[in-house]
Every structure is written in structure tokens, then in C-alpha cells.
Amino acid sequence: MKLAYLSASTIPSRSANSIHVMKMCQAFGQLGMMTRLYVPDMPADALAAGESCHSRYGVARVFEIERVWWSKLFGRQYVSGFLAAQKAVRDGAQFALARCIPSACFAARAGLPVVFEYHQPISDSGRLSRLNELLFDGLITAPGFRGLVVITHALKAHFLERYPQLAERIFVAPDGADPFPADVQPVDLQAAGGRLQVGYVGHLFAGKGMEVVAQLCRQAPFADFHVVGGLERDIEQWKAELGGQPNIRFHGFVPHARTAAYIAAFDVVLLPNQKRITWHKAGGDIGQWTSPLKMFEYMSAGKPIVSSDLPVLREVLQDGRNALLCAPDDIPAWRAALERLNDQTLRTALGEQALMDFTAQYSWQRRAESILKRFSDND
Missing domain, CATH: 3.40.50.2000 (Glycogen Phosphorylase B;)
Structure with missing residues (x-):
């Protein structure tokens, strides 16, 4: 046809x-x-x-x-x-x-x-x-x-x-998303031994969740944070706002074909969507309708996800089963979730279930x- x-x-x-x-x-x-x-x-x-x-x-x-x-x-x-x-x-x-x-x-x-x-x-x-x-x-x-x-x-x-x-x-x-490539080589994050490596992949415009990442990296000094993606002007704005915060690194724009290598290197991945996400100059809001690509890419990689607890994301994610869910603006809850994910057994269980759900449906x-x-x- x-x-x-x-x-x-x-x-x-x-x-x-x-x-x-x-x-x-x-x-x-x-x-x-x-x-x-x-x-x-x-x-x-x-x-x-x-x-x-x-x-x-x-x-x-x-x-x-x-x-x-x-x-x-x-x-x-x-x-x-x-x-x-x-x-x-x-x-x-x-x-x-x-x-x-x-x-x-x-x-x-x-x-x-x-x-x-x-x-x-x-x-x-x-x-x-x-x-x-x-x-x-x-x-x-x-x-x-x-x-x-x-x-x-x-x-x-x-x-x-x-x-x-x-x-x-x-x-x-x-x-x-595509099935995660079996031969992908994780990027070298130059991480200090034993520290939790936390990743976010995606745009940095209002509502996508950089607001959460910026606060969380200050409150979770036990983890290193990596931001992959974003327009140059947005990256510079967040760098200035964070003022040299030592445990966050901006990797800049990466072509989609290469993002798997970054996801593979992370211990935990973040989906910090806010209730309102502005997507064009007229102020359109996709927050209550969205089905984020990165959610499925994270799932295909079998990574443990910490996500905002929003109705539209609960159509796919279930707290304690294939992700940990936190109120979008409750930064202490996000920190607590990362502390829980220092446990390798929990990380493995959440990631394996996410991968099984992806393989079956997504x-x-x-x-x-x-x-x-x-x-x-x-x-």
C-alpha cells in the first residue's frame, strides 16, 4: 500500500x-x-x-x-x-x-x-x-x-x-520509542566513584521541568545531574541562574541518534513535567495532554524513572511499579525519591518493569x- x-x-x-x-x-x-x-x-x-x-x-x-x-x-x-x-x-x-x-x-x-x-x-x-x-x-x-x-x-x-x-x-x-540499541556505548560522564548519576534529556522551555532540576541539584549534593538538550540561550540562562553549582553539567544539544549513549550512562532519569507546559509564542499549554517522547525512551532503556505525578503521565506510569512519582513542585519528595534510588535493587526492579511495559505496548x-x-x- x-x-x-x-x-x-x-x-x-x-x-x-x-x-x-x-x-x-x-x-x-x-x-x-x-x-x-x-x-x-x-x-x-x-x-x-x-x-x-x-x-x-x-x-x-x-x-x-x-x-x-x-x-x-x-x-x-x-x-x-x-x-x-x-x-x-x-x-x-x-x-x-x-x-x-x-x-x-x-x-x-x-x-x-x-x-x-x-x-x-x-x-x-x-x-x-x-x-x-x-x-x-x-x-x-x-x-x-x-x-x-x-x-x-x-x-x-x-x-x-x-x-x-x-x-x-x-x-x-x-x-x-525505538527498542534500545543493544550495542550502544555509554558516554563517559567522568563521574566520581559511587555517586548517583541523574539525567534529564529534552528541551528546557517553561514547564518541561528544568525548574525542578535546578532546585533538586542544590538539595541533593550526593548526586551528579546531567542535562542533555536545550537551546543555547536557555542553557546559558540556567547556567547563570545556577551560578556555578558544582554537581550539574549541561551537555548541550545532542542529535537524537546519539541521545541513547547518554541515557545508557545514567543511573536514574528524570521526567519533571509541570502542570502547564508552554509550547508556542501564543502561550499554548500542552501540559494536560502530553505524551512525552523521553518517557518512552527512558522505558526502552530500562532505566528507573522519577516522574511528576500528573494524570496524563499516570496513563503510562505507576508509582512503585515502573517509576517513582512525585508532586511536580515538591522538591523534598524528589530528593527523597533519589535517596531511595541509591538502592541498586530498587533501581533494577523499576527499570526492568518499565522495559517490560515498553516492549509490550510502546x-x-x-x-x-x-x-x-x-x-x-x-x-
């Missing part, structure tokens, strides 16, 4: 969205789908000499990438979405998974079977939310519309409250299989 993956992601970039898109295209390709990713031909991160988009993300060349015209004019995302849908139809696509509203709407109204995936409320899509709501209304009444994929049950409940007619067409598929390939099983039989 020819599958068109329609996305508005910048490829390559540092965004979690782009990682999700590339990993899902790989998963569909590995399942035997003739997969082509359509993305806007917009300014993107530079590739190193000899590097490709596929190698930047650590994915196999089992799918093609096609760039779609992108202008500097207002409304360019809608023009690009229309052109991507038009190209997919002309290329003979038999099925489409769309991550942007314009391309999903145009493709479905052209009769192409479309599954639309969205990770936040339509009303929270920035300054053009109202137009996107109108397009979504057009999408769900289009002849090609097959269903909606969301990443959490909380987000499903939100959509059902506003669109009860979708009751039989919404499917929850949490984010995922790989990218299982995710792709579940979406195809749910929707492709409806044609």
Missing part, C-alpha cells in the same frame, strides 16, 4: 514533533508500506558533511522525503497543505496519515482515505485557531475522513466533549501497527 505522511514539521530540526514524524515514517516503512513523507520546503537546521535527514534522526532509509513549496507570504501553511495533499493524490497514495489540519482537510475532501493525528486541542493551535477549527469541521465531514488519533485519554475526552459525533472514530495511541512499530489495524480495514 502507498502511504502518504503529511506533515508541517521542519525537517531536520530539534523539535520533538519532527522526531515523532521521522520515527513513524520509519515504522510504516518497516511494516512494508510504500511510505512518502511530505513536508514544507522551509528553512531547517543545517546537516553536517556526509549527514542526511535519515541519519540525523537515526532512522533507516525505508521511506522517501518530498519537499513541498513554502513561501514567505501570510497563510503559507495553508497553501503548502493544499499542495502536499494534491501531490499525494497525484502520486497515487492509497492512504494518508496527516499531522497538519490543512493537508488533512484538503486530502480527505479529495477522497483520499485520511487518518488525522493531533496532539493538542484545535482551539490551542495559535493565532489561527479559529480558521483551523473551521478546517477541522470540514475534515470530519469529508468523504475521505477515517478517524482521529490522539496521544492520551485526556485528549480523547477533550475532543469527545466538543465533537461527540467522533465517538467511534477516535483512537488513543501514546507516543513511542514501540514505534507497535504504534504504527495499531493505527493501521484500527483504520485501514475501514476503506
Whole structure:
């Protein structure tokens, strides 16, 4: 089957969205789908000499990438979405998974079977939310519309409250990760013997949890803290705020294909999401809907996780079973959790259970299989 993956992601970039898109295209390709990713031909991160988009993300060349015209004019995302849908139809696509509203709407109204995936409320899509709501209304009444994929049950409940007619067409598929590479060589953290090595991987913008890490490293002098990721300006801001704190190290941005080597080196990993996570300049909040990629990457590595105790994260994590959960703003509780994890037996038990849960449910390939099983039989 020819599958068109329609996305508005910048490829390559540092965004979690782009990682999700590339990993899902790989998963569909590995399942035997003739997969082509359509993305806007917009300014993107530079590739190193000899590097490709596929190698930047650590994915196999089992799918093609096609760039779609992108202008500097207002409304360019809608023009690009229309052109991507038009190209997919002309290329003979038999099925489409769309991550942007314009391309999903145009493709479905052209009769192409479309599954639309969205990770936040339509009303929270920035300054053009109202137009996107109108397009979504057009999408769900289009002849090609097959269903909606969301990443959490909380987000499903939100959509059902506003669109009860979708009751039989919404499917929850949490984010995922690749199986942890068996041959990965942990980075040398240059750690002092016996000290707990605690890692955080991800962005540093408001609500992702650097607020917790900054306080925790001061209150847990028995551990070394490692931060992997973040924009340069955010790293410099946190370095200045911490004022030379000796037990925290910022490793900077690391291409996604290399983050496994850092995760492998950590004794404990942190998922300190806050209740509110700001994700764009308009102030959109994804805190109550999110399904963090790093949660599944930590699980795939079999690492013990200390996580914020939030309803959306409890859809996957269970306190004392596959993670330790703490109130997002209770720093003494986070310190106590790290003290407990000085116990190697507890670290092993939590990590092994997390790995078993990941293997059973949360790989990218299982995710792709579940979406195809749910929707492709409806044609």
C-alpha cells in the first residue's frame, strides 16, 4: 500500500514533533508500506558533511522525503497543505496519515482515505485557531475522513466533549520509542566513584521541568545531574541562574541518534513535567495532554524513572511499579525519591518493569501497527 505522511514539521530540526514524524515514517516503512513523507520546503537546521535527514534522526532509509513549496507570504501553511495533499493524490497514495489540519482537510475532501493525528486541542493551535477549527469541521465531514488519533485519554475526552459525533472514530495511541540499541556505548560522564548519576534529556522551555532540576541539584549534593538538550540561550540562562553549582553539567544539544549513549550512562532519569507546559509564542499549554517522547525512551532503556505525578503521565506510569512519582513542585519528595534510588535493587526492579511495559505496548512499530489495524480495514 502507498502511504502518504503529511506533515508541517521542519525537517531536520530539534523539535520533538519532527522526531515523532521521522520515527513513524520509519515504522510504516518497516511494516512494508510504500511510505512518502511530505513536508514544507522551509528553512531547517543545517546537516553536517556526509549527514542526511535519515541519519540525523537515526532512522533507516525505508521511506522517501518530498519537499513541498513554502513561501514567505501570510497563510503559507495553508497553501503548502493544499499542495502536499494534491501531490499525494497525484502520486497515487492509497492512504494518508496527516499531522497538519490543512493537508488533512484538503486530502480527505479529495477522497483520499485520511487518518488525522493531533496532539493538542484545535482551539490551542495559535493565532489561527479559529480558521483551523473551521478546517477541522470540514475534515470530519469529508468523504475521505477515517478517524482521529490522539496521544492520551485526556485528549480523547477533550475532543469527545466538543465533537461527540467522533465517538467511534477516535483512537488513543501514546507516543513511542525505538527498542534500545543493544550495542550502544555509554558516554563517559567522568563521574566520581559511587555517586548517583541523574539525567534529564529534552528541551528546557517553561514547564518541561528544568525548574525542578535546578532546585533538586542544590538539595541533593550526593548526586551528579546531567542535562542533555536545550537551546543555547536557555542553557546559558540556567547556567547563570545556577551560578556555578558544582554537581550539574549541561551537555548541550545532542542529535537524537546519539541521545541513547547518554541515557545508557545514567543511573536514574528524570521526567519533571509541570502542570502547564508552554509550547508556542501564543502561550499554548500542552501540559494536560502530553505524551512525552523521553518517557518512552527512558522505558526502552530500562532505566528507573522519577516522574511528576500528573494524570496524563499516570496513563503510562505507576508509582512503585515502573517509576517513582512525585508532586511536580515538591522538591523534598524528589530528593527523597533519589535517596531511595541509591538502592541498586530498587533501581533494577523499576527499570526492568518499565522495559517490560515498553516492549509490550510502546514501540514505534507497535504504534504504527495499531493505527493501521484500527483504520485501514475501514476503506
